[in-house]
Amino acid sequence: MRAGKKLTRVFRAMVGRSYPRIIGSNRDKSWLFYDTVLPLLGTVAFVYVYKALGAPERFIGYVIMGGATTAFWMNVMWSMAAQFYWEKQGGNLELYMMMPCGLTPILLGMSLGGLVATLLRAILIVSLGSLLFHVSYTLPQVPLFLLIFTITIIALYGLGVVFASLFLFWGREAWHTVNLFMEPVFLASGFYFPVRALGFWVGLGASIIPLTLGLDAMRQLLFAGMHPALLPVEVELAILGFVAILFILLARHLLQKMEYLARREGRLSLRF
Amino acid sequence: MGVRAVRVSSERSLQRLWRTFAVAYWLGWQIESNWTDPLLFLIYSVIRPLGGVLILAVMFFVVARGARGPVLGFFVTGTAFWPFVVMAMQGMAMGVLADREHWKTLRYIYSAPISYRAYLVGRSLAQATSALAAMAITLLFGRWVLGIPLYFSTIRPLVLLPAFLLGIAGIVAMGLLITSALTWTSREAWRLPEAVGAALYLLCGVIFPTTVLPRGLQMLSMGIPLTWWLEAMRRGLLGEHALLSFPWASDARVLGTLAMLVAVWIIGAGFAFTCAEFRARALGILDQETGH
Numbered sequence: 398m399r400a401g402k403k404l405t406r407v408f409r410a411m412v413g414r415s416y417p418r419i420i421g422s423n424r425d426k427s428w429l430f431y432d433t434v435l436p437l438l439g440t441v442a443f444v445y446v447y448k449a450l451g452a453p454e455r456f457i458g459y460v461i462m463g464g465a466t467t468a469f470w471m472n473v474m475w476s477m478a479a480q481f482y483w484e485k486q487g488g489n490l491e492l493y494m495m496m497p498c499g500l501t502p503i504l505l506g507m508s509l510g511g512l513v514a515t516l517l518r519a520i521l522i523v524s525l526g527s528l529l530f531h532v533s534y535t536l537p538q539v540p541l542f543l544l545i546f547t548i549t550i551i552a553l554y555g556l557g558v559v560f561a562s563l564f565l566f567w568g569r570e571a572w573h574t575v576n577l578f579m580e581p582v583f584l585a586s587g588f589y590f591p592v593r594a595l596g597f598w599v600g601l602g603a604s605i606i607p608l609t610l611g612l613d614a615m616r617q618l619l620f621a622g623m624h625p626a627l628l629p630v631e632v633e634l635a636i637l638g639f640v641a642i643l644f645i646l647l648a649r650h651l652l653q654k655m656e657y658l659a660r661r662e663g664r665l666s667l668r669f
Numbered sequence: 670m671g672v673r674a675v676r677v678s679s680e681r682s683l684q685r686l687w688r689t690f691a692v693a694y695w696l697g698w699q700i701e702s703n704w705t706d707p708l709l710f711l712i713y714s715v716i717r718p719l720g721g722v723l724i725l726a727v728m729f730f731v732v733a734r735g736a737r738g739p740v741l742g743f744f745v746t747g748t749a750f751w752p753f754v755v756m757a758m759q760g761m762a763m764g765v766l767a768d769r770e771h772w773k774t775l776r777y778i779y780s781a782p783i784s785y786r787a788y789l790v791g792r793s794l795a796q797a798t799s800a801l802a803a804m805a806i807t808l809l810f811g812r813w814v815l816g817i818p819l820y821f822s823t824i825r826p827l828v829l830l831p832a833f834l835l836g837i838a839g840i841v842a843m844g845l846l847i848t849s850a851l852t853w854t855s856r857e858a859w860r861l862p863e864a865v866g867a868a869l870y871l872l873c874g875v876i877f878p879t880t881v882l883p884r885g886l887q888m889l890s891m892g893i894p895l896t897w898w899l900e901a902m903r904r905g906l907l908g909e910h911a912l913l914s915f916p917w918a919s920d921a922r923v924l925g926t927l928a929m930l931v932a933v934w935i936i937g938a939g940f941a942f943t944c945a946e947f948r949a950r951a952l953g954i955l956d957q958e959t960g961h
Contacts, residue, residue, distance in 0.1 A: 431860045438867040442876060446725065449877040450740065452732040486771065570704055577713055580720030589724055594731045 410502035411509060418476075418510025432468070432514075433521045440464025440522065443589050444530055455620045456590070458534065461526035462616065463588035465519035466608055469553060470582065472515040474575045477507055477557030482564050482571040494660075500652060504561060508554040534619045541630070542618050548637045549611025555644030556607060562651040565659050582606060591616065593625040600627045607644075610637050689783040693791025697764065701799050711802055714752075718803040719810060722748040725876055726815055739912040742818060745811030746903045746911075747875040752800035754840055754895060755866060760796030761789055761844030762851060762862035769956055770858075776956040786942070789848065793841050808906070818910035828920050829905030832927060836898035839931040843869075843895075845938040849945035858959045874899055874914040890914075894934055897927040 422428055440460055447456045484490040493503050526532070536542055564571040585603040586592065592600040592613050603609045604627075614633040616624045627633070702710045725744040769775040779785055811817040847865055851858050872886060873879075873895040879887050890896045896914065901923045903911040915923065949955040 425857075427857045431857050431864060435860070435864050435867050438864075438871050442867075442871045443728070445871070445877045445881050446728055447732065449881045450729060450732045456728075456732065573704060573713060577716060580717045580724065584720045584724045584727070590728050590731045594727050 406498050407502040407505075410496065410498040411506040414503050414506025415510030415513070416506075418507065419513050422514060432518045433525065436464055436468050436471075436518070437522055437525055439467070440526055441529070444526070454532065455623055457530050458527075458532045458620065459591070459616065460589050461523055461530070461532060462612065462619070463583070464526060465522045466588055466612055467583070468515050468519045468522060469550070470608060472511045473553055473557035474560070474578055476511050477504070477554065478560030478564055479571050479575045480507055481561055482567065494656075500656060501649070504558050504648075504652070508557065512550060512554065535621070536619060537621070538618055541634075542615060545611060545614045545618075545630070545634055545637070548634065548641055549607050549615075552607035552637055552641035552644055553611075555641055555648050558648035559644055559651055562648065562655040565652075565655045566662075566664060582608075585609070587612060591625045591627075593627050597627065604636060605640070607637060607640055610640075685782075686784050686787045689787040690791040693788040694795045697760075697792035697795025698798065700764075700767075701760075701796060710799075714799055714802045715806040718748055718752050718807045721751070722807055722810065722815075737816060739818075739907075739910055741815050742811070742907050742910060743878065743903065743912040744876055745807060745815060745817050745819075746906055747899055749804045749807035749811070750836075750899060750902055751870070751875050752803040753797050753837065754843075754869065756800040757793045757797035757837065757840045758844040758847065759862040759866050761793035761841070762847040763859075764792045764796070765789070765848050765851060766859055766862075770958045773956075773958075779955060785946075786845070789845065790841055793844050794837075797837060797840070817907070819906055823906065823908035823910060825905050825908060825920070828901055828924065831924060832898060832901030832905055835924075835927050835931045836894070836902070839894035839898060839927075839934055842931065842934040842938040845942050846934070849938070849941040852945045852949040852954065854959070869893065869895055872896070878912060879914040892930070894927060894930040897923055897930060901927055 440463070443460045443463070444457050447460060481490060484493065493500060496503075527534075564574070567574070583589065585595070585599070586606050586609040587595065587600070587603075588608075592603065592609055595603070600609065600613075610627070610633040613624075613627045614630045614637070617626050617630050628636070704710075705713070722745055725748065726741065729738075729741060729744065765775070768778060778788060808819060812819045843865075847862050850861060854861050870876075872882070872890045873893055874890065875895075879890045879896060882890065900914050900918075901920075903913065904920055904923065918926070946955075
């Protein structure tokens with residue numbers, strides 16, 4: 398009975414936290430411009446780089462996929478990892494701390510809300526980009542593609558929670574660190590080119606970021622026979638599954654540890 | 670006596686402008702850099718541009734399969750100078766937003782007996798200073814690691830120096846224009862500077878020659894000083910080895926167009942800022958917070 402109540406509380410907190418991200422943010426339609434046109438502009442710039450280089454068409458497909466993936470990475474870093482920093486600045490973090498559900502459902506709600514909103518935006522980016530540059534894809538293995546995507550996203554948001562727990566402790570450094578994790582991650586994970594181009598071992602090292610293997614596996618399915626793979630799809634899927642479990646466990650452990658440290662050192666309500 | 674009084678008054682007002690500028694510069698630099706130690710700040714400043722240039726270099730090598738060409742020099746120079754736009758133009762707008770919505774100090778700064786424009790220019794140039802390290806390291810990386818044809822013999826100081834100064838003036842003017850727009854923008858004000866930056870990244874020939882763009886966008890890009898600035902910087906650094914967006918134009922024409930466009934944009938930005946300031950004061954929304 399008590400476990401049932403606890404689960405209900407967790408579920409309600411999760412839905413409550415995801416509400417502003419799914420429903421609230423859609424009330425103002427300006428997101429349509431800022432969240433689709435804006436990432437598309439950056440993506441289009443890279444498409445023109447390949448056009449200037451006279452690259453084959455599949456490279457344009459790479460860039461469009463990379464652009465959509467950027468939306469997920471930005472969401473995880475700015476709206477998951479750094480979110481507690483914003484909440485601290487806004488004075489909400491203390492309120493979250495006092496709630497009887499704990500921080501985990503809040504983070505789950507943030508992930509759920511962020512995921513739904515970002516998925517919608519990523520679909521728009523891929524659709525608009527593909528229409529604009531006449532890119533076509535063949536996808537014979539839809540269930541496998543969806544499985545890879547799902548596991549990648551679970552691992553990615555797990556990583557987001559790991560960062561969120563670390564940033565719970567930080568002040569302005571959090572903002573700068575998130576800023577730092579943009580271009581270097583786009584490079585290491587092969588957002589705009591096959592990650593194999595960096596060499597096998599570098600690509601394997603970058604696999605700690607779930608998007609590296611996720612993107613490579615999805616590209617193998619979309620551009621079958623043409624994409625220089627890092628590892629076979631099945632192996633990448635297995636590694637992704639392992640990384641997802643690892644990040645979820647690590648996130649849970651770190652969240653508890655960092656919350657304790659932040660409480661002990663009195664940093665939870667320290668704004669500046 | 671009257672003439673002397675006017676002279677003293679104008680000297681004082683110039684002194685006050687300078688003092689405002691200097692203090693704003695110092696403040697901007699502190700905000701920008703004092704969150705960590707200098708070495709970490711230097712590393713932080715150069716990692717993003719280096720990441721950017723490496724992405725482009727890998728894209729190039731993937732397609733060119735190991736061959737080298739003038740396009741690498743194009744990538745390196747564009748990526749080396751882009752941080753000035755991000756820091757000075759976007760930074761000025763973000764600084765105003767931070768003053769208004771985060772630190773909540775805008776009303777005190779604005780009501781102080783200082784020139785608010787001098788304050789904004791000081792903050793913007795402090796941000797631009799932090800882009801210098803990124804520029805230097807990116808160019809050195811391009812020269813020594815990627816092997817772009819950047820030598821003392823290819824550098825043309827008479828093109829490079831005036832172009833650099835004009836470009837910075839143009840970037841500050843664009844920052845002032847975005848700052849004006851912020852008083853008209855609700856809720857998404859934080860994202861507006863980034864949106865403008867992304868549009869300019871696409872339009873201004875930062876990472877590919879504007880000749881690749883559709884005709885309409887090419888025309889649009891020619892009206893933006895940044896396009897001519899980057900063109901002049903490439904000519905000033907790489908000389909004859911530069912891949913150009915406007916191969917038909919002479920150096921003098923590029924510099925002349927840049928100077929003319931910068932002047933037009935400065936006047937336009939000044940006018941837009943005056944209008945926005947007047948409207949914001951009339952409506953009482955100068956320090957209105959929008960990030961709900």
